[in-house]
Amino acid sequence: MTNRIDLKQDEMPDHWYNILPDLPEQLPPPRDDTGRAIEVLKSVFPKRVLEHEFSAERNIKMPDDVRELYFQVGRPTPVIRAKRFENYFNAPIEIYMKMEGYTFAGSHKINSALAQAYYSKMEGVDLITTETGAGQWGIAVAMASSLNNLKAKIFMAGASYYQKTYRVTMMKMLGGDVNPSPSKLTRIGQELMKDEKNKDGSLGIAISEAVEYALEHNGRYNVGSVVNADILYKTIAGLEARKQLEINGIEPNYIIGVVGGGSNYSGLAFPFYKDYKNAKYIAAGSFEVPKMTKGEYKYDYPDTGKILPLVKMYSIGYDFIPPPIYAGGLRYHGVAPSLSLLMKDGIVQPRDYDQETVFRYAELYTRMEGYIPAPETAHALPIISEIAEIAKREHKKKIVLMSFSGHGLLDLGSYSSMYS
Numbered sequence: 001m002t003n004r005i006d007l008k009q010d011e012m013p014d015h016w017y018n019i020l021p022d023l024p025e026q027l028p029p030p031r032d033d034t035g036r037a038i039e040v041l042k043s044v045f046p047k048r049v050l051e052h053e054f055s056a057e058r059n060i061k062m063p064d065d066v067r068e069l070y071f072q073v074g075r076p077t078p079v080i081r082a083k084r085f086e087n088y089f090n091a092p093i094e095i096y097m098k099m100e101g102y103t104f105a106g107s108h109k110i111n112s113a114l115a116q117a118y119y120s121k122m123e124g125v126d127l128i129t130t131e132t133g134a135g136q137w138g139i140a141v142a143m144a145s146s147l148n149n150l151k152a153k154i155f156m157a158g159a160s161y162y163q164k165t166y167r168v169t170m171m172k173m174l175g176g177d178v179n180p181s182p183s184k185l186t187r188i189g190q191e192l193m194k195d196e197k198n199k200d201g202s203l204g205i206a207i208s209e210a211v212e213y214a215l216e217h218n219g220r221y222n223v224g225s226v227v228n229a230d231i232l233y234k235t236i237a238g239l240e241a242r243k244q245l246e247i248n249g250i251e252p253n254y255i256i257g258v259v260g261g262g263s264n265y266s267g268l269a270f271p272f273y274k275d276y277k278n279a280k281y282i283a284a285g286s287f288e289v290p291k292m293t294k295g296e297y298k299y300d301y302p303d304t305g306k307i308l309p310l311v312k313m314y315s316i317g318y319d320f321i322p323p324p325i326y327a328g329g330l331r332y333h334g335v336a337p338s339l340s341l342l343m344k345d346g347i348v349q350p351r352d353y354d355q356e357t358v359f360r361y362a363e364l365y366t367r368m369e370g371y372i373p374a375p376e377t378a379h380a381l382p383i384i385s386e387i388a389e390i391a392k393r394e395h396k397k398k399i400v401l402m403s404f405s406g407h408g409l410l411d412l413g414s415y416s417s418m419y420s
């Protein structure tokens with residue numbers, strides 16, 4: 001077998017996988033303390049997306065138009081065996097990377113952006129709105145909006161807007177109307193701006209603004225992580241990976257990845273969960289935003305402006321203002337409710353790693369494999385070192401599947417801090 005496993009276009013799955021019917025217990029429903037939040041959801045989510053959010057159906061058929069768009073942006077993505085990286089550990093271990101950085105949008109986020117933009121267009125509106133932290137989701141939405149003939153209003157966490165100028169340019173070039181958040185464009189933005197601590201913005205603030213803007217301008221809000229429907233659309237990565245490994249008779253012992261809001265990891269891992277009960281599931285986050293290891297499992301707001309319904313999840317608090325770490329995609333304060341439930345039950349184990357450790361692994365990986373991972377993606381690499389130790393101790397081969405969530409070509413500014 002070669003080190004690269006591809007799928008042909010006609011082998012790409014034609015449905016998404018919904019984990020809700022297979023969870024060990026029922027997902028705690030969203031809670032609406034104001035009596036308005038559920039109404040807000042109904043007005044800003046496309047109907048189909050809202051239906052998928054609460055669906056009890058396991059397999060949900062993908063529209064042909066979305067399938068076609070997946071092909072256009074670079075799906076199916078390959079699984080690459082990281083052989084040189086394996087050799088570095090000098091342990092009986094095989095590492096398979098599901099390469100979501102191979103699409104032009106640069107990360108797994110396009111998988112959901114295309115579906116949500118498509119369902120928004122089906123409602124007959126011409127505007128979608130969204131939030132973005134470091135900008136990867138904004139890029140995916142800008143691209144998806146243009147491919148679906150829609151306008152996109154994007155609220156980007158202020159600090160990132162001024163730091164990640166290449167990402168801003170990419171969004172603009174793709175047709176996105178991107179604004180630093182908090183902004184004067186919404187009432188919530190004006191309100192939150194008054195408090196000095198909010199000046200750099202956060203994903204939580206940008207979400208509130210995007211939702212309010214959609215409400216006021218008859219747009220549809222497209223959500224970048226956390227919710228069931230978003231994870232559903234991102235399972236295309238896990239469904240492909242499962243097929244790619246099964247065709248070659250490879251059974252993973254570990255399924256790993258990183259967690260911002262949780263959709264990247266869930267998108268890879270959920271399609272394995274029901275049938276791969278013996279695999280170990282490990283998800284890593286950032287030590288600087290330790291919602292998984294230090295957060296509490298509780299009802300909390302997904303957004304700082306408290307417009308959306310409360311959901312039960314691991315959270316370090318909706319008003320947490322994250323430090324300006326480089327892995328901007330990992331700064332969110334909560335973890336997707338479905339993934340949180342699996343963590344509470346001990347099925348998915350959390351890890352947190354500090355930036356310095358992660359950057360060391362990112363550099364090592366780049367030199368071994370000739371490919372620069374996004375700083376977010378690189379947070380999962382230290383898990384492999386842990387697995388290698390176990391493999392050595394047990395003298396037993398361990399097979400690892402990792403979600404390689406994105407490339408780091410627009411993160412060179414961050415990585416340059418290692419060489420100054």
Ligand SMILES: *Cc1c(COP(=O)(O)O)cnc(C)c1O
Nearest residue numbers: 260261262263264329376405406
């Ligand atoms: C956004 C992002 C993540 C985190 O994804 P979530 O779905 O929010 O968990 C991980 N890696 C990359 C490259 C990203 O862009």
